Amino acid sequence: MNFLLNASISFGEVSLKLLTGFGTSCLLFFASFFTALVLGLLLCLGSVCHNKVLNAVLKGIIAVIRGTPLILQIIVVYYVPGIFFDYPFRSRFIAVYIAFALHFSCYFSEIYRGGLESVSKSQWDAGFALGMTKSQTFFHIILPQVIKIILPPLANETMNLVKDTSLASTIGVVELFSYSKQLVNKFVILWPLFYAGAFYFVFNWLIGFLFKLAEKKLKYYTV
Numbered sequence: 001m002n003f004l005l006n007a008s009i010s011f012g013e014v015s016l017k018l019l020t021g022f023g024t025s026c027l028l029f030f031a032s033f034f035t036a037l038v039l040g041l042l043l044c045l046g047s048v049c050h051n052k053v054l055n056a057v058l059k060g061i062i063a064v065i066r067g068t069p070l071i072l073q074i075i076v077v078y079y080v081p082g083i084f085f086d087y088p089f090r091s092r093f094i095a096v097y098i099a100f101a102l103h104f105s106c107y108f109s110e111i112y113r114g115g116l117e118s119v120s121k122s123q124w125d126a127g128f129a130l131g132m133t134k135s136q137t138f139f140h141i142i143l144p145q146v147i148k149i150i151l152p153p154l155a156n157e158t159m160n161l162v163k164d165t166s167l168a169s170t171i172g173v174v175e176l177f178s179y180s181k182q183l184v185n186k187f188v189i190l191w192p193l194f195y196a197g198a199f200y201f202v203f204n205w206l207i208g209f210l211f212k213l214a215e216k217k218l219k220y221y222t223v
Helices: 011-047 052-067 070-085 092-118 121-129 134-171 176-187 191-217
Strands: none
Touching: 011 052, 011 092, 011 134, 011 176, 011 191, 052 092, 070 092, 070 134, 092 134, 121 134, 134 176, 134 191, 176 191
16 A cells, blocks of 8 residues: 555645645646637637638637647647747746647637627617617627626636646646656655645636636526
């Protein structure tokens, strides 16, 4: 049972190590999440605009990002600038942050698009009939309904982002899961991996809870 327990390191010491890694994971999550929310909206608006060239280019980018593994995108973002442009990334964290933000913004973009297309055109007509401008109709009538529609799929992708922060170790960023693997290798114990899993589980449970609260707040909006 030595692979489960090892007297050479205490539970408290493991906790401190994992909390350090969890801080890095949280920083990566929040930076990537909020960037992807904004960038995803811009990609969505660009992909549904009437400019055929811009529309085609953005749809192509979204298709490539969604059709290839995140781990490959991390490697490309980190190594390609140095190999082809002689401008290597000095910060591994910034590189993985860019890869995460690009990756999830493309998924968020499709979620936004689905939400916009789900709102009936009659909702726009109702706003105009009330004398609202296009922007007033969007922010007061359309947007609340879109948010209500996209919350469940957005919650799923947000939870995926939490778990995928473990891929930052691909280019040497030491986060929660990296610390747990270091402890497993150094002390020949297995339980830090499950302990790290508990961090991800609790964080995702909290995210799910917050999204459920948001859904309840918007339950009076119907499409």
